[in-house]
Amino acid sequence: MSPILIICCGNADRGDDGAGPLVARHLEALGIAARVGRGEAFTLMESWRGADDVVIVDAVYTGARPGTIRLWDARTAPLVPQWFRCSTHCLGVAEAVGMARHLDRLPRRLRIYGIEARRFETGAKPSAAVVKAAAKVSERLAREVALCTCVP
Amino acid sequence: MRSKTNGARSIRVDMLARVEGEGGIRIKLKGEQVQDVQLHIFEPPRLFEGFLRGRHYQEVPDIVARICGICPVAYQMSAVHALEGILGITVDPAVRLLRRLFYCAEYIESHALHVYMLHAPDFLGYPDAIAMARDHRQTVEQALRLKKAGNQLMAALGGREVHPISVAVGGFYKTPSRAELRAFVDELQWARDASIATVKTVAGFDFPDFEQDYECVALRHPNEYPLNEGRVVSSGGLDLDAAEYDEHFVEQHVKHSNALHSRLRERGSYLVGPVARFNLNFDRLPETARQAARDVGLAPPCRNPFRSIVVRAVELVFACEEALAIITEYEPPPAPMVRAAVCAGSGCAATEAPRGLLYHSYEIDERGLVLSARIVPPTAQNQKRIEDDLWHYVPQLAGLPADQITARCEQAVRNYDPCISCATHFVTVEVG
Numbered sequence: 001m002s003p004i005l006i007i008c009c010g011n012a013d014r015g016d017d018g019a020g021p022l023v024a025r026h027l028e029a030l031g032i033a034a035r036v037g038r039g040e041a042f043t044l045m046e047s048w049r050g051a052d053d054v055v056i057v058d059a060v061y062t063g064a065r066p067g068t069i070r071l072w073d074a075r076t077a078p079l080v081p082q083w084f085r086c087s088t089h090c091l092g093v094a095e096a097v098g099m100a101r102h103l104d105r106l107p108r109r110l111r112i113y114g115i116e117a118r119r120f121e122t123g124a125k126p127s128a129a130v131v132k133a134a135a136k137v138s139e140r141l142a143r144e145v146a147l148c149t150c151v152p
Numbered sequence: 153m154r155s156k157t158n159g160a161r162s163i164r165v166d167m168l169a170r171v172e173g174e175g176g177i178r179i180k181l182k183g184e185q186v187q188d189v190q191l192h193i194f195e196p197p198r199l200f201e202g203f204l205r206g207r208h209y210q211e212v213p214d215i216v217a218r219i220c221g222i223c224p225v226a227y228q229m230s231a232v233h234a235l236e237g238i239l240g241i242t243v244d245p246a247v248r249l250l251r252r253l254f255y256c257a258e259y260i261e262s263h264a265l266h267v268y269m270l271h272a273p274d275f276l277g278y279p280d281a282i283a284m285a286r287d288h289r290q291t292v293e294q295a296l297r298l299k300k301a302g303n304q305l306m307a308a309l310g311g312r313e314v315h316p317i318s319v320a321v322g323g324f325y326k327t328p329s330r331a332e333l334r335a336f337v338d339e340l341q342w343a344r345d346a347s348i349a350t351v352k353t354v355a356g357f358d359f360p361d362f363e364q365d366y367e368c369v370a371l372r373h374p375n376e377y378p379l380n381e382g383r384v385v386s387s388g389g390l391d392l393d394a395a396e397y398d399e400h401f402v403e404q405h406v407k408h409s410n411a412l413h414s415r416l417r418e419r420g421s422y423l424v425g426p427v428a429r430f431n432l433n434f435d436r437l438p439e440t441a442r443q444a445a446r447d448v449g450l451a452p453p454c455r456n457p458f459r460s461i462v463v464r465a466v467e468l469v470f471a472c473e474e475a476l477a478i479i480t481e482y483e484p485p486p487a488p489m490v491r492a493a494v495c496a497g498s499g500c501a502a503t504e505a506p507r508g509l510l511y512h513s514y515e516i517d518e519r520g521l522v523l524s525a526r527i528v529p530p531t532a533q534n535q536k537r538i539e540d541d542l543w544h545y546v547p548q549l550a551g552l553p554a555d556q557i558t559a560r561c562e563q564a565v566r567n568y569d570p571c572i573s574c575a576t577h578f579v580t581v582e583v584g
Binding site: 038040042043045046091095098099102103 | 269280281282285286289292293296299300313314
């Protein structure tokens with residue numbers, strides 16, 4: 001079992017928002033477990049309860065080139081809610097981190113991989129740039145998990 | 153806020169925060185006189201009635217559940233009642249109770265979210281619940297636990313917390329065992345007590361001195377606080393079957409909203425939602441909920457929309473108490489679902505979503521395919537009422553700094569817990 005809890009957020013049927021689920025699929029093929037969720041704040045906080053080392057993967061919209069990969073240390077980096085917001089119906093990743101910080105519910109280590117997205121059409125597949133970025137993030141995570149599991 | 157040299161001012165909120173969906177407000181003032189109020193709903197039309205055409209009636213509960221991530225049960229319930237009316241289905245009493253329990257779960261998660269996370273920050277002076285959590289940690293912890301209690305009950309009955317998949321025309325695809333439901337008793341008892349405490353907490357907030365003479369519209373049942381069944385009644389004297397809905401209510405398109413405005417044919421705007429339900433059904437609440445209201449001096453008729461947060465908290469007490477009562481007497485039905493022969497026909501039903509009356513009507517053909525569907529969500533019905541509140545409330549605020557006027561207007565909109573995404577699915581495109 002992976003010592004890192006990997007939570008992949010997004011909607012596989014909404015274009016580039018499928019970045020997170022795509023990473024989960026890659027990892028699954030490599031035998032690494034990853035949870036898939038919507039990225040809703042309260043569910044996220046429940047998901048990481050009891051975990052020490054957590055990685056969240058989500059599509060982001062910061063204005064960078066599609067497919068750009070960002071890595072934030074969520075315990076220290078300021079997160080802008082709009083980067084993660086893909087729904088007007090719920091609070092997202094940034095709000096989960098903000099609230100957990102005030103409630104002392106942050107995992108000891110929490111990192112966020114953001115994959116820059118551009119298109120969110122219903123039923124669309126992720127763009128080529130996002131597919132490529134998802135593969136890269138999966139490789140990085142797989143390497144990291146392998147390193148962790150090798151250390152006695 | 154923008155000022156013009158002739159003394160005219162306009163208040164603009166381009167994007168309302170802490171509501172579900174996308175909308176804004178525009179208010180034009182001259183001195184203290186309001187000249188125009190518009191609740192702008194620019195969330196694109198979602199065309200659900202169009203998606204339903206040509207689909208088999210048994211697909212309807214799963215499709216309409218997608219209208220809302222907060223109140224999917226409401227859409228499923230209004231749909232199944234309307235369709236069961238067409239097919240002549242009467243469900244087992246245990247299924248009826250389970251549906252009521254399902255609705256209680258939705259009330260708990262929806263009201264806990266709005267009371268604590270969306271509305272309380274207005275009264276406590278925070279921009280959002282995250283900032284509020286810094287100083288009111290215990291309150292937010294309580295909110296999260298309450299919401300989780302509702303979510304878990306939703307998942308037990310619906311297969312998952314959001315967009316449940318267990319509801320069928322005729323019942324459920326799968327019903328829980330007695331033991332599965334009994335497992336919720338301890339947490340629901342905690343939730344009921346926490347809700348009673350919530351009533352006290354929110355009743356202590358400062359409320360603007362503002363009252364309106366609403367025409368309240370809600371369901372009324374002979375002996376239950378209304379959820380799934382009842383006649384449509386109003387404080388203005390209406391008492392009708394859902395089938396008579398169109399004779400008294402009309403929807404109209406206004407330029408500034410992608411959701412149709414509803415009004416009473418004879419009397420204009422009206423109020424649906426917790427305050428309307430409470431005002432028309434106080435005597436149907438369980439004693440625990442009535443006492444919680446009395447303890448904080450809340451009695452019908454409540455005419456101050458800002459006190460809707462207290463009414464929602466009272467409904468939280470009701471939902472927990474009702475859920476406990478149902479679980480105590482629950483025996484699984486002999487079969488989860490009743491099947492019926494397909495026949496052509498039309499029918500309608502109204503149930504009480506957390507945000508208010510939700511009306512559905514359908515016509516199906518002899519193969520069971522939907523020929524037409526119409527959905528009138530509570531937020532669409534309240535739009536005109538929200539605008540009317542602002543017409544009357546803004547003159548009280550005219551002397552305040554611009555940022556305060558804007559904040560107070562947003563708070564006034566949030567009194568309604570508007571779900572804009574739900575409201576925008578009318579069809580204007582003719583197919584075929």
